[in-house]
Amino acid sequence: MNDIIVKTVARIIVPFIQMYGIFVILNGHISPGGGFAGGALIGVSLILYTLVFGVGAAEKKFSHRLGDLSESGGILIYLLIGSVGIVSGGYFLTNLEAGFLKGETGALLSGGMIPLLMVAIGIKVTSTIITLFHAMIEEDPS
Secondary structure, three states, X not given: OOOHHHHHHHHHHHHHHHHHHHXXXXXXXXXXXXXXXXXXXXXXXXXXXXXXXXXXXXXXXXXXXXXXXXXXHHHHHHHHHHHHHHHOOOOOOOOHHHOOOOOOOOOOOOOOOHHHHHHHHHHHXXXXXXXXXXXXXXXXXX
């Protein structure tokens, strides 16, 4: 796309979309949102970047290799956090019994392991959305 206005607006708005996505992920345990919604926001911002600046420029920001690593890493982080409960003698995804702090109600660090799980889900969702989008646009139509 060669439109200077669209490129300028995208350059300005993409970081704000990504910051809001991070905000939604980090506050998902005390407000509506969470890992899926925040990850979708970050993924959509990267799709916008790809549509405006092209696949080559987007590949420099979020490569296929990084997508593969973050997809695997997101689920691995989720499984490792969940396994803390098993190691501590409880169940998978046991929160307080596994030794995670309860904190104060409504505070950012009040959800025990749930904020960590939201980050893992956000990473997984972001990378899945980008991977699917790149697979669709790079598919050979013949």
